[in-house]
Amino acid sequence: MSLTAASLTLTGCFAEPSAHDAVRDFLVGWQSEDYELAAGRADGDPAVVRQALEAAKLDLDAASFRFRVTSLTREGDNTTAKFKAEVDLGENSPLWEYESTLPLHLVDGLWKVRWSQSVLHPQLKDGQRFAVRPDSQPRQKVLDRTGEALQRPGRLYVVGVTPSELGDQTSSVVKQLAAITRFAEDRLLSRVRSSPPGDFVQLATFGKDRYLDVQAKIAAIRPKVQVELQDQPVDPAPPRDIVGKVGALTPETEVKLGGPQRAGDSVGRNGLQKAYQNHLTGSTKTQVITLDLKTGEDVAVLKEWPGRPNGPVHTTIDTVTQTAADSAVLPTQAGTLVAVKASTGEILAIGTKDMSQVKDALGGKYPAGTAFSIVAADALVKAGVKPSQKLRCPSERTVGGAKFVQAAAQTQPVATFQEHFASGCVTALASLARRVKPEDLKRSAQAYGIGVTWQLPLKSFNGQMPDLVTDADKAKAIAGQSVEVSPLSMALIAAAVKSGTWHPPSLVTSPDRPDPAAEQAAAEPPAAVPVDPAVRSALFPMMRAGVTSSPAAQAGAGQVYGVAAAVPGQQLGWFVGWQGDVAIAVLTKNSDAASTAGRFFQALRNPQ
Template structure:
């Protein structure tokens, strides 16, 4: 048996096993020197000979695989797809998905959304050891602010022989640096009190009011139909629909029926309390003085809809109370303020909950309007008994302040501000202004035949009336259509649009909410001009637009209306333009004659002073004979107004009595 070989002496960095020298030769003592072969690997050493010495160089590990793994985490986090990450150890993408959801699901309830994640960098100092650490910038939307912080993830190189895809070690600290196993992130949302809507004198016209939500607890009623019928008898709701909602609800659900002002609830509670299953929730809502008070204008507040949550871009979450319509919706962000958010870490290895981020609630700001509570109440009270669609708008002559915007109880939207209706004979105020500038006088003879034909088109008076040979004063007071059709030949195609603009119609004013300022097209033919001269054809107005025109005549200068004054609408108000003094004086005379000797005698002895007015009966639709809307516009003292009643017989018989009732209520104070 041979002897074992003697071990080689130890080597030193930068030297061969033979010591200095590096070439081939014989060992001392006659042995043969062997050449030493060094093989360089991915991270191995390379021998470089020179000046009689060997130098060993180390290749730097490639950082790109680790960076790709770090970037994959950021992309997966942003897309909520944890299966796109290669995880280290036994953890699976499904397990990471579950752990992430358990740790963060409490954020959404408080309105915290996101996050947005970006890779901040990769620490490669331990790359040669197969380790790296990624740092992430994490940003959540928490109410009106961003909650930002940095978190980290450890990366490890795969074992030899496996694909060069670095792996990520799961830890709760990836979500937040202070998060431990079993801990969760939760958010609590605080909505600040909603700000008030103010009237012209600075006092609230919408303020927090005690309310009671009336509902049904399904488990407490053995007969849903009987409960629904009893509730419907008191609250005037649909019994069949309520029965179905009770039957399909969870047994312990609160099935809402109606929200009542506390005063209204107090008047009905003795009838509601004995009904099996009926339950109540007290609360507070921003409400106007009465249910009818400028309802379409002011709008309502209630629980946010799914559509509004989606549109809000994270500002609203389910359960928020928000503006749902009208001014409340238009200025919801101002009135509602900014919610407060408190983000806390709870559970896990830490004992007490601790706050990680806080955004204090910011109270809303009031919205100022020009509404006058006394004038608005008078308009609402009058329209409460008007069956068809109706509206009253009142405007302060010296300032243009809109004092009242009232719509009758019939459905049909905010007719007072956004309605688009033919003005009928109320537009004769505009036509007269244009004709006076062409030289017409009140005493000029202008016949009023039963019909008048223009280029083959025949025009007639209301119910075939005729005044025969008479003056323009009488034509205006009695609202003769054929006289105006005849006089339209004195006008150019742009004259009516220009006169309307001088009275504030179609000038593009902005009152801070949706409103129609009127549309008076330039006429295109003699027939078009004749129809437009007495308010038919293509001309459209809203009650607000006609109230502005009446105010302009009363003032003797163009009125630009104001409604929402804080915040003021963007853009400067147009300066008032004086109307020709002689034309104004004649219009005053003619509109007074409508009351004293014309189509609105019901206003002749109206309390509160002289009334100046113009009636209107506007044909519309395709029926024969056509249907008609009833109008009356005018002013008394410093208050101009427009009254509209859909499907009314005539301005004099339908709208004028409504105007009188309105003025009588104003006179009572």
């Protein structure tokens, strides 16, 4: 029951003279910061009582006090009120709850609280004060699949003070520091006042560039303000967009986060650093203690919260594969290469050149072009179309009213389905639309993850196929003109053919889920889907034929499987395939995707 409710209940239980009004006025005054009201109901010097109540709030850096009366008992001229206190320690700190008593006695016919420091807390004695000691743990690392850090140490500049060294300049120093950091002056001041006097109180953290901007201003208030240098894992290694950047907490991000951060902590700006911010930083260990006013030494620990432990984020990224991906896309005008472990769906590498690893490689929505013929072949083979079936590849063809144009007309227009698959003849592939039902194409697409609900801790796109009704609809889908995919979704399609099972993608192996506030919360992964053995037997030689004379297979020893495709009118090129247990999708702009794939496989075989 709240203090107000308790007051109403107790009013009718005791005849005058009752201590009820004194209990009510004292606790309501304390709770509402009407210290004049509270002091009027105590038997001590009103100025001393007011100062003690106000100091308790400052010493605890408390956002609020709340009280609930649990009992009121009288023995002659003495009464004891028992109450429960709830203290909000602010800045996302824990709620401190404790039980205490108010001893009351009659003074000139009025009930008064018998004043002493123990009124504030049973263990607080005269000559002592409250203090709060926070202890933040260092930020943990994002790791690759072998446990190596995916970031390099970066230097942070931690600015703070030691309260005992400020003396009567506390307010002046804090005012100057607030102007530099833009943190609220009252918040910084309360942090200083609530801390043990001999502790270094961290008030703000700067990255190198921002610190250089304010260095001269901070130097003007040194040595009252100290600067500690900390090397923390904040500089991301490849894949940088995926790992994410880390910066110092600013007043703006402090408002947005609302998590366990305190002014001065580091904060993930994007990527996994942002998605797992709370896990990487944990929550602050906090102690409420009492201090000796004369010596400043600890007297007792009244309450301790260990805080939520932090830990590293373990990813599926393979550093050797990542290096190969980065080197492969470097010569392109713009491009991305996504590599996954075919047998599991684990993301091994995401290389980019002038494209985003998140917005393009994971979450991009691009036309699939004839690279989608891998999925279309699944439905066509099941419908009875054989790889050896002869088909024409004219320069133009109309299917159900939809016109298809082959950019480079073949000199031998009649060839097998396998040969047209390998060369990406759009007019030949579109002609097969009448051989398959709309629902069968849709079913094959879903079996390879297109449109299936799967999520990663970072935003991603699982592909989309429109509703199929007419022959024209089917022909556009087979040619990949109406299907949108991401490079990640295409890499998973290649992985499914290689391994015999479509697996949903995974990027993080531990912890199980990102922070609740992450932009893309993880969902339960969909089930793996086996590939029809007959389809797989047909696709292997078809995808081997797709690279027989391709730059993707000319980079060295070992068999490469895949298919290359161009997206007319957009200067986009695809290569989708695999070598060994590494499946890839390459998307380039104004560059040869197959050559990029070849450089990747060569670099992977001959790592630097």
